[in-house]
Amino acid sequence: xxxxxxxxxxxxxxxxxxxxxxxxxxxxxxxxxxxxxxxxxxxxxxxxxxxxxxxxxxxxxxxxxxxxxxxxxxxxxxxxxxxxxxxxxxxxxxxxxxxxxxxxxxxxxxxxxxxxxxxxxxxxxxxxxxxxxxxxxxxxxxxxxxxxxxxxxxxxxxxxxxxxxxxxxxxxxxxxxxxxxxxxxxxxxxxxxxxxxxxxxxxxxxxxxxxxxxxxxxxxxxxxxxxxxxxxxxxxxxxxxxxxxxxxxxxxxxxxxxxxxxxxxxxxxxxxxxxxxxxxxxxxxxxxxxxxxxxxxxxxxxxxxxxxxxxxxxxxxxxxxxxxxxxxxxxxxxxxxxxxxxxxxxxxxxxxxxxxxxxxxxxxxxxxxxxxxxxxxxxxxxxxxxxxxxxxxxxxxxxxxxxxxxxxxxxxxxx
Amino acid sequence: xxxxxxxxxxxxxxxxxxxxxxxxxxxxxxxxxxxxxxxxxxxxxxxxxxxxxxxxxxxxxxxxxxxxxxxxxxxxxxxxxxxxxxxxxxxxxxxxxxxxxxxxxxxxxxxxxxxxxxxxxxxxxxxxxxxxxxxxxxxxxxxxxxxxxxxxxxxxxxxxxxxxxxxxxxxxxxxxxxxxxxxxxxxxxxxxxxxxxxxxxxxxxxxxxxxxxxxxxxxxxxxxxxxxxxxxxxxxxxx
Numbered sequence: 098x099x100x101x102x103x104x105x106x107x108x109x110x111x112x113x114x115x116x117x118x119x120x121x122x123x124x125x126x127x128x129x130x131x132x133x134x135x136x137x138x139x140x141x142x143x144x145x146x147x148x149x150x151x152x153x154x155x156x157x158x159x160x161x162x163x164x165x166x167x168x169x170x171x172x173x174x175x176x177x178x179x180x181x182x183x184x185x186x187x188x189x190x191x192x193x194x195x196x197x198x199x200x201x202x203x204x205x206x207x208x209x210x211x212x213x214x215x216x217x218x219x220x221x222x223x224x225x226x227x228x229x230x231x232x233x234x235x236x237x238x239x240x241x242x243x244x245x246x247x248x249x250x251x252x253x254x255x256x257x258x259x260x261x262x263x264x265x266x267x268x269x270x271x272x273x274x275x276x277x278x279x280x281x282x283x284x285x286x287x288x289x290x291x292x293x294x295x296x297x298x299x300x301x302x303x304x305x306x307x308x309x310x311x312x313x314x315x316x317x318x319x320x321x322x323x324x325x326x327x328x329x330x331x332x333x334x335x336x337x338x339x340x341x342x343x344x345x346x347x348x349x350x351x352x353x354x355x356x357x358x359x360x361x362x363x364x365x366x367x368x369x370x371x372x373x374x375x376x377x378x379x380x381x382x383x384x385x386x387x388x389x390x391x392x393x394x395x396x397x398x399x400x401x402x403x404x405x406x407x408x409x410x411x412x413x414x415x416x417x418x419x420x421x422x423x424x425x426x427x428x429x430x431x432x433x434x435x436x437x438x439x440x441x442x443x444x445x446x447x448x449x450x451x452x453x454x455x456x457x458x459x460x461x462x463x464x465x466x467x468x469x470x471x472x473x474x475x476x477x478x479x480x481x482x483x484x485x486x487x488x489x490x491x492x493x494x495x496x497x498x499x500x501x502x503x504x505x506x507x508x509x510x511x512x
Numbered sequence: 513x514x515x516x517x518x519x520x521x522x523x524x525x526x527x528x529x530x531x532x533x534x535x536x537x538x539x540x541x542x543x544x545x546x547x548x549x550x551x552x553x554x555x556x557x558x559x560x561x562x563x564x565x566x567x568x569x570x571x572x573x574x575x576x577x578x579x580x581x582x583x584x585x586x587x588x589x590x591x592x593x594x595x596x597x598x599x600x601x602x603x604x605x606x607x608x609x610x611x612x613x614x615x616x617x618x619x620x621x622x623x624x625x626x627x628x629x630x631x632x633x634x635x636x637x638x639x640x641x642x643x644x645x646x647x648x649x650x651x652x653x654x655x656x657x658x659x660x661x662x663x664x665x666x667x668x669x670x671x672x673x674x675x676x677x678x679x680x681x682x683x684x685x686x687x688x689x690x691x692x693x694x695x696x697x698x699x700x701x702x703x704x705x706x707x708x709x710x711x712x713x714x715x716x717x718x719x720x721x722x723x724x725x726x727x728x729x730x731x732x733x734x735x736x737x738x739x740x741x742x743x744x745x746x747x748x749x750x751x
Contacts, residue, residue, distance in 0.1 A: 229530065237575045299526035299557075300578055307526065307559050435642065436660045438704030441532030461738035465708050468734055469538045 098142050105136035106143060106193040113190055125178065125194075129186030132193055140185055143192035144201070144217040147176070150365050151213060153205040153245075154225025154266075156410045157290075158183065160350065161225060161358045161365075162204035163386045168366035168376035169200050176201040181387045184209050185216065200369065207241055211248035214255070221368040222249070223258040223361060225290070227265040228297045229439065230407040238265055238297045245269035258364045261287040261327040264298040264308055264315055268322060286339075288364045289313070289327035290357030293416070294409035296442065329364045336360040336373065344377050349384045351401075352417030388505045390417075397489040400508070404501045406433070408442035414495045415447040422487040423448060424480070426457035426500035433498045437462040445470045454483045457500045480504050513722055517550045519566040523592070524558040527582045528608055531662070533572025535705025536603065539714050540568060547718070547727050558582065562591030567721040568601045571608030573703045576618035579607040583623055586611070596628055601696040601721045605706055606663055609691065609699030617665065629699060630672025631692050633665040636683070640664070643746050644702050646677030646690045654716060656680070657690065658709045658742045659702025667692070667701075676700055681746045696720045709742065711735045 098106070113128025132139045150169070152162045159181045166177040176195030178187045183204040192201060205213045207227065214222065224245065227238050242265040249257060250272040259270040270285050291313075292298075298315075301308050306319025316323035328339035335345045336359060346359045359380050363373045385391035392401045405414040429437050437459050445467055453474040455463050460476055467474045477483045480503075484492065496504055513519075522529075522537045541551045556562055558581065569592060574582065586592055596602060602612065610616040613631040616623055625632070644661040648654040657677045667685040669675060669692055676691025676698060677684070684690025684701050691700035698717070700706055707714040711732050719727060 239575065239577065296525075296529065300581070305577065305581060307557070436531065436662065436704075438532035438535070438660060441535030441538070441705040441708065442529075461734060461741055462708075464734040465738055466535075469535070469542050469708075 098145070099136075101136045102139055102142035105132045105139045108132060108135060109139070109190060109193045113194065125180055125182040125190040126184075126186050128193065129182070129188070129190035132189050133186060140189045140192070140213075140216040141218075143189060146197075147192075147199060147201045148369060149201045149203065149217050149219040150221045150223065150368070151203050151205045151210065151217065151219045152223045152225070152365070153207050153210045154223075154260075155207060155228045155230050155407065156413065157225050157354070157358050157361075158204045160355060160386050160389065161223065161361050162202055163383055164359055164362035164380050165223070165365040166202040167379040167383055168362050168371055169202055169369055170379060171366070171371045171375045172200060172369060174198040174200070178203055179387065185213060188213060188217070202365070207245075211244055214248050214252055219255060221256045221258060221365055223365050224260060224266045224270055225361065226260055226263045226292065226409070227269070228294050228407060228409040229442070230434075239302050242266070242269040242302050246272060256368050257285040258361065258368065259285055259287060260292070260361075261289050261325045262292040262313065262315075264317075264322065264324075265302060267325060268302045285325075286329070286364055286368070287325045287327040288329035288361050290331065290361055291353070293412040296408070329360050331356050331360050336363055336377075338363070338367070338373050342373070344373050346377060347381045349381060350386075350390050351419075352413065354413040354416055388501070391508075393508045395484050395508070398484050398487060398492045399490065400484070400492045400494060402501065402505060402508075403493065403495045404498070405495050406497050408439050411443040411495070418493040418495060419491055420451060421491040421493050422452040422454070423493040423495060424454045424456065424477075424483045425463060426455070426480075426494065426496035426504065427460060427463045428458040428497060428500040428503070429462075430458070430499045433500075440466040445472045448472050452487060454486060456480065456483060457496070480507050513567050517552050518544050518568070518718075518721060519563075520551065520553045520568045520570065521563060521566040522553065522555045523562065523569055523571045523608070524582050524585070525555050525572070526557045527578035528572040528574040530573045530575060531606075531704030533570070533605060533704055536570050536572070536605070536707045536714075539705070539707040539711070540570075540717060543711070543714055543730060544718055544722075546730055549722065558585050562586070562589050562595075564591045564594040564598070566595065566600060568603065568717060569595060571602070571604040571611070573606030573608060575607075579611060579616070580618040580621075580623050582607075583611040583616070583625060586626055587624065592626065593628070596697065599696065601717050602628065602698070603717055604697075604699035606661075606701055606703040609701060610665055610667065612697065612699050613667065629692055629694060629697055630670030631667050632670075633667045635664055636666035640683035640701070642682055643742065643749070644679070644682035644684060644690065645743070645746050646679045646681075646684060648677045649674055649693070652693070652716060654710075654712045655739075656743075657700070657702060657713070658739055659700070659706050660704070661701045662703055663701055681750065709735065709738060
């Protein structure tokens with residue numbers, strides 16, 4: 098590493114440690130920010146000599162990164178940004194902090210994927226899904242798929258692990274047909290992790306025709322784009338690998354969604370030569386991810402935290418939550434997006450029959466939504482009030498980003 | 513109403529449903545049912561023919577590509593024009609509002625609109641994103657409009673339409689006026705589930721569709737609290 102990079106890396110680690118000591122979060126953003134100020138090429142320098150996997154998508158990337166890091170850990174030490182700091186500052190900080198590791202598994206915000214591919218020269222890129230998320234400031238779904246596609250077309254050597262169930266992802270992973278013999282098509286491994294949310298992929302990104310669905314299959318009615326045959330699939334509490342071998346996956350994380358995330362993690366690890374047989378036991382050691390799925394006992398209630406940031410992830414949260422009293426908390430601060438319209442894209446009907454409580458800055462938006470959805474609810478002003486309002490036993494908490502962080506802070510920053 | 517049942521058509525949810533647009537259909541249906549009207553909501557996809565005999569047509573927001581495609585298919589279908597000629601109610605939101613006019617811009621190209629409202633849209637200097645509020649045309653007898661806008665367009669009204677509201681916060685058409693209406697056609701930049709925050713506007717559409725002069729009041733406690741909270745938020749942001 099050049100001297101400037103060494104200095105930058107060291108200062109970055111110190112800044113992160115100071116920030117942590119001062120109680121200002123985990124320090125990964127400020128540390129990376131300072132390091133990149135000293136050496137703008139720091140991320141590239143820190144990446145050199147490591148085999149890196151990047152994991153991106155609208156939903157599931159923090160959890161899948163955690164599971165993939167556990168799986169790749171079969172081979173040796175793995176650097177990872179396990180606190181969800183998923184922009185270049187976070188990657189820089191994670192690699193600086195880790196010292197020299199042969200491997201890195203990095204979660205990447207979907208807007209930064211192209212930039213991080215350029216900086217880190219990854220061995221494998223995993224593309225999970227693309228759906229609407231904070232449209233008041235985020236890129237539209239089709240535009241994001243286009244950016245991914247362009248970035249991957251510039252790097253045909255990268256091995257791609259991609260979700261066969263999401264038309265936008267499939268299109269992004271398969272660059273336009275070229276007749277130039279010198280350009281090799283990218284190596285794509287397809288997995289099937291399911292797609293509960295279809296409302297952003299009715300229109301073909303290639304030709305604008307309607308996309309049809311039947312069971313798990315989908316195809317464009319106007320061009321050859323269709324669901325590729327996946328090599329990794331989820332089946333009956335387990336994962337089928339490309340050879341057809343089935344592995345039982347026993348996770349501590351809830352829901353079928355997370356079995357899909359496990360399949361993705363195993364597919365990523367396989368690109369490094371990790372056998373599923375060796376990796377599967379490690380997946381079962383993961384208990385919570387940056388507070389997600391964490392369980393805390395408070396006044397005789399077992400509180401479990403689930404994060405849901407956009408319509409697709411709410412559907413997943415309903416899949417993960419037990420049939421138990423449920424607190425929903427909604428904010429609309431900057432990190433959440435200022436617009437609450439998406440509440441009407443979520444069907445809250447699965448909550449009927451449960452005791453539902455609502456809170457958060459934008460609880461009234463949620464109240465209007467639940468009323469139209471015929472889901473009875475009780476409004477509470479605070480998290481503590483919610484805890485006291487439910488009988489002893491389980492309390493499921495589903496919250497969007499800053500609401501989740503607020504409740505996590507009340508629970509002493511549980512990880 | 514054309515039949516015993518109030519028929520609501522949600523036009524092209526496969527193309528024009530980006531911001532919880534379903535909410536408007538749900539809210540209209542619920543408020544009609546609470547007044548004892550039998551209701552049928554039809555979701556008509558862009559590869560289907562549009563029925564011409566429904567009472568209310570809803571067009572939602574969308575990205576540029578789907579907006580252009582939606583306008584093209586509605587022009588080719590012709591069903592909405594026939595429905596309007598027969599006196600149906602049309603409520604357009606954001607991209608759906610723009611395409612009711614004579615022309616609009618998408619992906620840098622000018623597209624022909626449905627020419628149902630005398631207005632045209634082009635690109636503004638910046639994207640309008642945030643809370644939108646305004647005082648609604650007094651002839652409609654409604655409390656102030658509240659909503660959220662997110663669009664890059666600016667809309668110019670011709671003499672054949674009236675502004676829906678005078679802007680008190682946000683941008684709307686051009687920073688001065690917001691939305692437009694003529695007869696039983698109404699459009700707004702208050703996007704997505706605009707009727708969630710404006711139940712009185714939902715009732716106006718229902719009165720237009722049913723011919724009822726008055727509708728029994730409903731318990732709007734939560735919508736009223738939401739409106740008051742948003743009003744305070746807009747006032748605080750301005751102070």
